[in-house]
Amino acid sequence: MITLAAEKCIGCVKCVKACPFGVIVMKGKKAVIGDGCTLCGACEQICPVSAITIERAMKDIDLTQYSGVWVVAETEGSQRVKNFTFELLGKGRELTDILGQSVSCILLGNDVAKFADTLIHHGADSVFIGESEALSRYRAEAFAPVITGLISRYKPCIVLFGATHAGRDLAPRVAASLELGLTADCTGLSILDGLLLQTRPAFGGNIMADIICPYTRPQMATVRPNVMKKMEPDAKRAGEKITVPVKIDASSFRIVLKEILDSPQTGKVKIDEADIIVSGGRGVCTNGGFALLEELAGVLGGVVGCSRVAVDLGCRPKSVQVGQSGTTVSPKLYVAVGISGSIQHQVGMKSSDTIVAINNDPAAPIFQVADFGIIGDYRAIIPALVVEVKKNRGG
Amino acid sequence: MLIIACVKQVPDTSDVKVDSATGTLVREGVPAVMNPFDQFALEEGVRLRDAAGEGAEIVALSMGPPQARSALMKALALGADRAILLTDRAFAGADTWATSYTLARAVGALGKIDLIMCGLQAVDGDTAQTGPEMAQHLRLPQVTYAERVTLDGKTLTVKRQTDTGYEIVEVRMPALLTCTPPADFVPSTPPFSAIIKAKKKPYEEWGAEKINTDADKLGLKGSPTQVKRVFSPPKRGQGVMLEGNSAAAVAGELFQVLAKGGVL
Incomplete structure (x- = not known):
């Protein structure tokens, strides 16, 4: 139930503007709530003198x-x-x-x-x-x-x-x-x-x-x-x-949008909607290895993601970061390249259908969540994988 | 200017286990710290207080058991002027609705405030709900996912994350922000002198009687959600290590297993 205390109303018309259903009108110098009120609460929030109150009977409801x-x-x-x-x-x-x-x-x-x-x-x-x-x-x-x-x-x-x-x-x-x-x-x-x-x-x-x-x-x-x-x-x-x-x-509105800064997306598919993600971490960043990952993602029809370190090092945009402070993904295939696999990264990719980890450190935690692991140098393995995919797909 | 910084004490690890016999969380022996998102929000708040100049004040507010005092002591050492711990058995078992309600009532008891700074989410619950729910209880505009905040008079300019990148918004105070640290944020470690000074700053503990609340809306009783069960996530099957003699061999092996599994 909504009530508007007319004696408190100062006629500022803020509620009239705020009502998304347009049911508040001014009569004389006071606001009046008309038929069709949905109890959405927009007016109650904006009223500077707390003249509008909504009582919701949420206990013992049917x-x-x-x-x-x-x-x-x-x-x-x-x-x-x-x-x-x-x-x-x-x-x-x-x-x-x-x-x-x-x-x-x-x-x-x-x-x-x-x-x-x-x-x-x-x-x-x-x-x-x-x-x-x-x-x-x-x-x-x-x-x-x-x-x-x-x-x-x-x-x-x-x-x-x-x-x-x-x-x-x-x-x-x-x-x-x-x-x-x-x-x-x-x-x-x-x-x-x-x-x-x-x-x-x-x-x-x-x-x-x-x-x-x-x-x-x-x-x-x-x-x-x-x-x-x-x-x-x-x-x-x-x-x-x-x-x-x-x-x-x-x-x-009390919040005014001044500027939109959308990150460039790599590829046409967004990271959270991709079926295949090839993701790179620190190891890939420092050697300019993302070009190799792009190539693999290209032949697989996937997109390139990254760990937080790659964003911190400035070699990938935040929009493709996988993990707790980035995007949660669950593609059909997640290939983690040179990613050690911190718990924060794992949160963002653990529910992928199949996880492949490629890392030169056998102790990297990423291997604990991987379905298939390869210990070795990605700079040799990724190009070999590209060749393999092309060969099998007749590309 | 009066700023409230909300902080939560959380276990200092994500590596928490479930006791399989009792089905409850094993928290014993796990040290507690200030939620890292809250520390960023607090440090931003301290910076804004300093920017606002003379007469500006920042109050650290927490709800939790008496031990949560240590998180507030750290908040004081990091620059908060005053700290309040909401602690009462009636508050126990609160979900985000009841927590946000209680915190909002405490803010209400502090009089006219200008800004509430919250972490985006706590690293234990990961819900990101308490901030926006508090904003709704207090009828304040909210800016979530805030990374950078600047103050010009009564207006805040905020750079916030969105699903597609960032946006810059302006909001006139009073307002509530939930903050998430940018990649280059390094949390401060307060110097020893600040830790000593913190002990002399005003610290209070408030129970339910101190804030104007409806007893039915507190703690477990006031929580619409109920935890039915906690359990360890199902483990992924044992992974297979592929060990070919050459890069080409191992790549071939990987392609075969993926093709066989219908992945490629």
Whole structure:
């Protein structure tokens, strides 16, 4: 329930601008909350005199009124939908088939409605589409109230976000405002006794934990990209498209974007979506060996990644760094070249399907997580491998 | 200007094991340190305080068992002016929601603040949730993944990581930042004289009665998430070392095993 104390209202119109659904109007010199309020909380946050309060009855709620699995999509502007969205839809399908519910996708952005069909083909039963200029690039101030409002109104049972920079910025904001539990960076999701069992690594991947949220709804999690399997797209799948009227006045934002500094990507495929990654560390950096790795990645159809040291030494961009302070990857094949394999690096690549380690130090920890290890000089082995691949592929 | 730096005491290793009999974490004998992300945030905070000049103050805030005092002592040695430890049995077992709620209430008890500096995440839980949740509780704008921060009057300019690189944003205080050290960050080691001086700085321990909280929202009771089980991750199968006589031989061997396994 939302209340606006008229005696406190100073008529600053900040809430009118902040309301993403455009339901607050000025009457006389006071703000009035009209019909269609979703309890998203945007006005409550921005009000300088605390005139607006929202009471949420989250204790002793009727859990049965919450139904459906929601996946919050991420796009790269109006270019494409990020891969993890399809992975989560696939997982969502699996969960709802057990629960006997439906999968919805929340698609926010500018000029993104065109993606609704693919989302349906990948498992969504319905897509909520919210479009606005102010949603063209991710920012918590624009996205969090819209999603909070949709959850308040439609009451899903489970909401899944990607454990990306954006998802990890957004999900806790929504969880705190709705007084919900949130499990970070899940690598496993299943249903146990009707509850979402959320499996996640902690302590840098040395410990796994199963987490449940028995008393609050929706159950929310951020999920690591590249872990869940997407379903085969089915062009015959039909679904509902629900347009969410979003009306955001970006002038109400407290954070102003001044400049975008996107790192150059090596190759066309991004590191977190690549099937094959050839990664180099200190040993490769100091000898200009990345050219060899590029060549191998080229013939394999993969991309080149690196350890933190390679970024520190300035020979690779941060965008391709694998590890705890970089990107978590889980390709089909990860080739670690001249990477000793610190625990922080391992966290970022341990869930790869197959790991190959090439290192001249037999004691390198990377060999403990490798499926196949080669002790030796990569400057001889990599070119030999390139020859081998070309030979076998008739290239 | 009043800055709050949130710090957490964490085990000084990622090499933590599970006791297979009890299913709980073995923490015995593992030394505790200040979470490295928090140390970066604190050092940035100290720098901003110095930049702000006369009258600016930075308070280190932590929640934890009485032993967490040592992390706050280090914060004082690194330049914090004052430290507060939220410690109460009622706080125990808190998940990120209950932790952020408790910390937010403590911040509320400190009056008008300008800036809250948090580490991006703690190296034990790795959630990155407590900062943004605190920001939401306090109705503050948040800038996560901050690497560099500069102050100009009441406005902060922040360089933050995104999924595709970096962006530069401006935010007018009050605000909350979660910080992650850039590659070239070297954590300071406080000199002995600073450690001695730290012991004379104001240090307080606050229990639940000291902050205005709803008892139902504290600790385990106030935590929507429950840990059902902790376990060691399944070990990867024993790796195979390939030992050919020459680079060509070993490369051939590798290609064969990968092709056989359907990888290539």
